[in-house]
Amino acid sequence: MNLLSRMSRRRLLAAAAPLVLLAACATPALQDTAPPPIVFVHGNGDSAALWQTTLWRFESNGWPRERLHAIDLPYPLARNDDTKPQPGRTSTAEHMAFLRAEVEKVLKTTGASQVVLVGNSRGGNAIRNYIQNGGGAATVSHAILGGTPNHGVQAIKGFNEGSEFSGTGPFLTALNAPKNMAGDEVTGPVHWMTIRSDANDKFAQPDGRWIGLAGKPTFVTSEGPALSGALNVVIPRIDHRETSFSAQAFDATWLFITGRPSTTRIRPEERPRLSGKVTGLGVDSRDPATGSFSNNLPLPGAELAIYAVDPRTGERRGAAPTYRTTVGANGRWGPFEADSQTPYEFVVAAPGYATTHIYRSPFPRGSEIVHLRPERIAEADRGAAALVTMTRPRGYLDPARDRMALDGAPPPGVPAGAGVASAKLKLPTAAPRPVAAEFNGERVVGRPWPAAEGHVTVLELTY
Template identity: 65%
Template sequence: MNLQRRTWGLVSLATLLLGGCAGPLLATDTDRPPIVFVHGNGDSAALWQATLWRFESNGWPSERLHAIDVPYPLARDADNKDQAGRTSTAEHMAFLRAEVQAVLSRTGAKQVVLVGNSRGGNAIRNFVCNAGGSAVVSHAILGGTPNHGVQAIPGLNEANEFSGTGPFLRQLNIPKNAQGDEVCGPTRWMTIRSDNNDKYAQPDGLWLGMKGKPTLVGFDGPELKGAVNVVIPQIDHRETSYSKPAFEATYRFITGRTPQLTIHKQAEVVLNGKLVGMGVDPLDAASGNFVNNLPLTGARLEVFRTDPLSGQRVGAAVHVQTVGADGYWGPFKTRSDATHEFVIQANGYATTHIYRSAFPRSSQWIHMRPERASEADRAAQSVLSFIRPRGYFDPGRDAMSLDGQSTLPGVPPGAGSASSRLRLTDAAQRSVVGVFNGEKVVGLTWPMAQGHTTVLELTD
């Protein structure tokens, strides 16, 4: 595959290389185009939280930053067959198109920028190339999108949208001109990929359950001929969109300028988001992890301020809400130096105690979902989950620990898991700590016998 490449060594070098390649959009500091962010398979708008803060910290008006929530974010196993609670490529694209039109109508802009992670890039390409999106999309940035499939083995699961030899990707990748470009103009395109650490761009099928079998896809699978193709060493699949280097490349591509990477703190912040559910996967009723982004109507949320060193509550609840049909649990005003415990109660779920680091800026994208307890969980005195929504845990790359253990339970070698689950045998309530590359989250254990579970959630 002879694709145009730009290698990312040092961030400053990459920024220099990218300068002037994008065709800057900003005529003045107030001329900021709307940006629509499109999450990946099984994810939600909440993953763009830090990215949105970085855009705001560089002067982008928050009302011109829009992250979408696909109601059923998982792809079908076979794109051409109905599957409960999952979306086809056509449905995914139609949802994105409607969101773009709504943003254009609300802002009065003539064009938007689209930024997508993983499967979100499939919808962006489908919209721009097949549904008239090229007229309203000035720039498209795809992070970790499996543009040539997660595997390209002829005859293997070709009805799946992630098959490199299947009809969906084949029609997107048809050369568009004599140069063999795989992108549609006049939209300007950029891809961001890892050098070798993206679980869905691997020559070996380990992460697909095919260890030792060639996928016929290389590390460069997310690249597109005719795009600016950026390579960032050691980032994982999600970090192709949600990391600082990915933000810098994205901002530079859109504006032609070098951004500040520091998130500027606000003294007081207003927080909001949705409580969403977790259905039952019709193909695996025992899994309990069939995610959706539908409002968890009737769920109750309590928010407590906490001592950042112990996780203990500081006083009574500072916010209580029973969510309505829109799923929103706020707004809630607090200080940017305060840490919090979010307690979710909903029928069919464990009472879930979510602990977070302090929020440096306001956000309407703090989406949360309660956990379900498995049979293995019920045998423990308490259960602790440590999650990193915007990236994966990589034992060979990251400095991390959970409850004093440097080896995270359930996290294999490589950047392939975003969560670790610890089942504790001691009955006394105590503090628990999760640490990841300098970010620390502190919470308390809660009794599983009474249907409670603890989640330590990272912002990084």
């Protein structure tokens, strides 16, 4: 049994109990010969790239690739106060307008009359806003919200109520207003489902530890993502991002949409074709103290080289890259025909950034959302000979739950609970050697590069 099969089996067994209950509540099986298009909406500060494994699982169950659409909000971070313009951030109205335009494009391209919307975290806010206030009740058949803070990350009266994540603020108060005599918080005739953790979502906690209010009550519980009138699914031990990107979340989503069981196994392709976008980091010039913030804008002129590497050592297989390009105005790169058994090193170089060496596991299937972002070296890290970051974009690192290591030791700076998604090593030497990131059976091996010459290493986990 290969790595993907072992991981999928463990996750499927863990999710079996809640999914038995879900099967009785799933919407009727779809009868159309052409499945409806699905639009995937990422969360706060994230990108379409996080849906990669979810798309692979849909494809592995027969969903046509051309009817799966993961969108990129150009400025994915929410404003601190939704009513006040803020450079590099979007309001709830802007977020909803972008989603509506994307849905209209998908409907026009596919000829479908309705779409399915699947959102993670803040993406669910845009979905709810679009369905309730933007005409989406007519164009959306199903809405699936993973980890969306539907009742806020905090519900403290009078505290930061301008934020879209305030449970007592005007945005969520309006969305949660009862829609009928039963007190439903969802807008019909859409079929609604929420997915949440039992107690492991950092943004659905009674204590404000993860939102800068340690020791103070948030007046939010693990039930915060649930909505009256929706099918509310609870999957034990998953974290905030796993409410959307885990195998268990896919299983629940597929069953809800189709009424049929699925496989969570990712079926490999012989020659996967990869492509994506190179994006950068913005800086708020009016408040430099805030530092960099993520965006999904293209980074024209960035140079990308891809090397096949040895899975045991991270060493390049040959001096020449297997692919090289300079990205144009749209930031796109590819396609690159990969080998499904080979791990790769993606090297991204751009003015104003560190040359970033991103090591990834083999790609079992093709993807058009292999997005890449070069890093910047923080002032606090400039004394290190080499910098190696272990990162898990589709989930968090939980020492109490996960088996993990970075360079053979527990990842530094990872506290108890599923609250951080990365760990960084500051090495005293940049001597070439293997450095491994290990997480629940996945192992990514890279090499350190000299920070003094403007290089950093990223070991990016896929699962």
